[in-house]
Amino acid sequence: MTQSDLDDSVQEDTAMSHDGTPNFEKKLSPSAQAILKFVKTYEEGGKINVFTEDAEFALLRQIVTSYRGSLYSLLIKRLKQVIHLGGVEIVTQRDIMSLIVRLHEDNISFLTKNELPFLECTIESPSDSIKSISDRSNLSYAQARRAQKRLNDTGILKIGGMLNTTNLGLDRILVILESPTLVLSGPYCQKILFIDGSPPIVLIVAYIPHSKKEDFLDTIRSIRDATTNVTAWNLSAGYPRFSSMYFDKRDGWNLDLLHFRLMLRKGGDSLTLANVNQPSTIDQHHFTYADTLVMDALVKRLDGTAADIAENTKISQTTAFRKRNQLLRTDIIQPRAQVNIPHLGDRVISLLSPECAGNVITAWGNLPVSYQSRIQNLENASEKKVLLSTALPTGSGQDLIDVLKDEISKVHDYSVHKVAAGFGGNTKVSSMFDRRNNQWKWDVSRHFDAVSYSVVRKEATSRNIPLDLA
Structure with a gap:
């Protein structure tokens, strides 16, 4: 030895x-x-x-x-x-x-019988009081309060703010790139999703000043040589949904593919899609620097106290309280529930024609966490589609795609993909709003970069991929 x-x-x-x-x-x-x-x-x-x-x-x-x-x-x-x-x-x-x-x-992914209905009601109405949510979810006030505390403490539920783009003169734009060698990035880009496959696809959500939409389209056209296809769409705010249908108190989250398949077969009526709302001008607003700081703080966390806002913005609590109430009352900032359940690690996204969406949207609403929106082609206003995304139990995304492809007729206009990675952020109003001229800052050379696809792809993560594209 x-x-x-x-x-x-x-x-x-x-x-x-x-x-x-x-x-x-x-x-x-x-x-x-x-x-x-x-x-x-x-x-x-x-x-x-x-x-x-x-x-x-x-x-x-x-x-x-x-x-x-x-x-x-x-x-x-x-x-x-x-x-x-x-x-x-x-x-x-x-x-x-x-x-x-x-x-x-x-x-934390294993939710209780009280947390499930509380979460569902909060996503539907994130601005409601605990008393209102407890009444709608058939919980006592104490049960609802405990559910809220745990969901907040664990990071499962967060109430953030969303810029009301319609009131702020902004267009929410979805850019879809196929096989790109270059990807747009910059302070107006909110979220970027990557779909690996053949061809690789990149989805970019950007907030663009309405008065500069044509300039942005020119920027998109300028990178067409760096991709096999690029389209730009107006994206509505849409809304998130939560369902506990596929949650079992013993086994946790488990997608029932047979049930989902049978729900798809029920079909539905073709959807009639309205035009995506056009924003108003920003001229009606005159924001101070303190206003823009509070807006940034509320987007990050809407349920914080005036003391929290004051600490982050270095303004007085009195000013923080007053400006917070004013921004919410004038609908500049809208409440938005954000859900992050670790066991729901897969992301699937689908773009469907109104006819096809009518057959899918009911079954889609049964999925654990989902997002529904509509898009309208910027260069062809008559072309409208429904955008659906969902967070699924880790490992079940491809199974769901297989069922969809098996059940949806090949003659329908639709696409469905598993999102491999992504990341998100928020446009800082305090940095991008020109208070002196009362307009959004705009300089294509300064505010947008064409970055190598491989570089941006490496920066993206497969964890916590954005689901709500608004």
């Missing part, structure tokens, strides 16, 4: 407890042991003082305090299982944190 073999034998011996079971603690690095100590201490109601709280520490504290059940016990059980399999030399802090995040995502 070599010295290395002897060392390995000793290491294995010290990793075993007296009763012959693996002593997992000897396999943990000092920092990994510190993480376990933190979890145990916080679960038991104790506290650990740290000099500075970094992002990882803050995340860990948030996970432990919002976890339903005992995270520590589950961590110990899982670590013992892994060590028992053998061959493990060391478990690092990174390994422990990765396991904690996964267990946390499992935990």
Whole structure:
């Protein structure tokens, strides 16, 4: 036996407890042991003082305090299982944190019987009070309040704000690029989605000043040589929906493909699509710098207090409170519920003719989280389509696509794709609105970049892909 073999034998011996079971603690690095100590201490109601709280520490504290059940016990059980399999030399802090995040995502994705109806009602009416939501969801006020707190604490539900583009002189534009070598980016670009396949497709949602729409179209036309096809569409605000039909209290989220197939066969009437609303001019508004700062803060988080806004914008609480109420009362900022359930990791998007959409839209509304909107071709106003997107249980996206393709006649005008990656942001009003001239800033050379497709694709993530395109 070599010295290395002897060392390995000793290491294995010290990793075993007296009763012959693996002593997992000897396999943990000092920092990994510190993480376990933190979890145990916080679960038991104790506290650990740290000099500075970094992002990882803050995340860990948030996970432990919002976890339903005992995270520590589950961590110990899982670590013992892994060590028992053998061959493990060391478990690092990174390994422990990765396991904690996964267990946390499992935990928060499993919603209770009270959280499900509360979430559905909140998405339908995000500005409603807890009392109103409790009445509509048949919950007591206390039940609704607890559901709201947990959904907020875990990040499942967030009430953000949405710029009312109609009142702000902005067009919401959807640009679709096929096989692009270049992709537009810039402060007016809100969301970018990537569909990998043949051909690869990129969808870009941008807010464009209505008075500059023709300039933007010229910009789109200028990159046609860098793509096999590019089209631009007006995109309506649409609306998100939530359904618990495919949630089981024992198994969690599980898409019932047979039920979805049978719902598709019921069909429906052809939809009649109105024109996408044209925005008004911005001339009627005269925003101060404080107004624009509060607008940015409300888009990020609408349910924050005046104190939260004041802290982020460095204005007084009195001013923050007054301007918040004014922006909401004049419908400049509209409430929008944002839902992020970790187990619903797949994204599917479909563009359909009004005739085809009538057969699909009812069944689509049964999917866990969905978004419905309509689009109108900027260069051919008579061409209108329905845009549907959905968040599905991870791994089920392609199965849903297969069912759709099997059930929808090939003569119908539609396309359906699994979104591979994407990212989103928000146009900062404080940066892009010219208060002196009371108009949106516009300089194509400064506000838009044509970036290599491969560069932008690498920046996109497959997690938390935007669903609501408004």
